[in-house]
Amino acid sequence: MYTLLSGLYKYMFQKDEYCILILGLDNAGKTTFLEQSKTRFNKNYKGMSLSKITTTVGLNIGTVDVGKSRLLFWDLGGQEELQSLWDKVWGISQTLLWCSCPDTPRLESVSSSACAQHWGPVVSRADLAPSLGSPLWWIGRYYAECHGVIYVIDSTDEERLSESKQAFEKMVTSEALDGVPILVLANKQDIETCLSIPDIKTAFSDCTSKIGRRDCLTQACSALTGKGVREGIEWMVKCVVRNVHRPPRQRDIT
Numbered sequence: 001m002y003t004l005l006s007g008l009y010k011y012m013f014q015k016d017e018y019c020i021l022i023l024g025l026d027n028a029g030k031t032t033f034l035e036q037s038k039t040r041f042n043k044n045y046k047g048m049s050l051s052k053i054t055t056t057v058g059l060n061i062g063t064v065d066v067g068k069s070r071l072l073f074w075d076l077g078g079q080e081e082l083q084s085l086w087d088k089v090w091g092i093s094q095t096l097l098w099c100s101c102p103d104t105p106r107l108e109s110v111s112s113s114a115c116a117q118h119w120g121p122v123v124s125r126a127d128l129a130p131s132l133g134s135p136l137w138w139i140g141r142y143y144a145e146c147h148g149v150i151y152v153i154d155s156t157d158e159e160r161l162s163e164s165k166q167a168f169e170k171m172v173t174s175e176a177l178d179g180v181p182i183l184v185l186a187n188k189q190d191i192e193t194c195l196s197i198p199d200i201k202t203a204f205s206d207c208t209s210k211i212g213r214r215d216c217l218t219q220a221c222s223a224l225t226g227k228g229v230r231e232g233i234e235w236m237v238k239c240v241v242r243n244v245h246r247p248p249r250q251r252d253i254t
């Protein structure tokens, strides 16, 4: 009887958690997408006004529950000088580290050998020693820990399309992201003059071989109106759940 009840409780209330990185150039609409997603999926969520969103310096974190899965989003700033952090910093400060990494709550409680084991060759003692207590401690985490990437493109910004392609290419060829599903959002489709999906696919065509055999979808979207947001997130959930190579970060959270 206990097993039956606890099974039922688990089925109804517990979720597996997956981390999703939201990347793309500045002004692409990443934070707007995150806010729109929270509003669409989380009952009673009173989001901030989308028009009040300003450029991200650092990181926004948000969660969205979809069925038995919880997506934990990491929305990173897209400005050029912040792009170098995409594949490096996991927590910006100790406060963030605390809330994002319950298994290693205190910096000094993690030995460098435990780190090396966890992060593989990316981190060496020499990398760590001078940076203890600084953001560099977290080298390699975002890419190594995430289950999926949402890459946002401003479909109205033809001038910066090749810049966006270069950033995408760099991201997609990172070994730490091997096999991780990628959702490409062709955002701002509510604006009449925007580029179409075929235009964008053509502009990104030489990245196709680098994407490899992983799951990848290009989805038309308007983070502002919400068009395409639900479809994109539901696709991502399907992909991360079936990707046995990256099991959930935390199973069965209530």
Ligand SMILES: Nc1nc2c(ncn2[C@@H]2O[C@H](COP(=O)(O)OP(=O)(O)OP(=O)(O)O)[C@@H](O)[C@H]2O)c(=O)[nH]1
Binding pocket: 024, 025, 026, 027, 028, 029, 030, 031, 032, 033, 050, 051, 053, 054, 055, 056, 057, 076, 077, 078, 079, 152, 187, 188, 189, 190, 191, 221, 222, 223, 224, 225
């Ligand atoms: N028309 C339209 N505007 C959008 C859409 N998505 C975002 N915007 C606008 O684009 C601007 C940038 O949006 P953000 O969400 O701050 O962009 P970001 O990618 O988070 O930018 P950084 O934080 O600097 O990397 C804001 O003025 C948004 O209102 C969209 O789908 N349609």
Ligand SMILES: [Mg+2]
Binding pocket: 030, 031, 032, 054, 055, 056, 075, 076, 077, 078
């Ligand atoms: Mg932002």
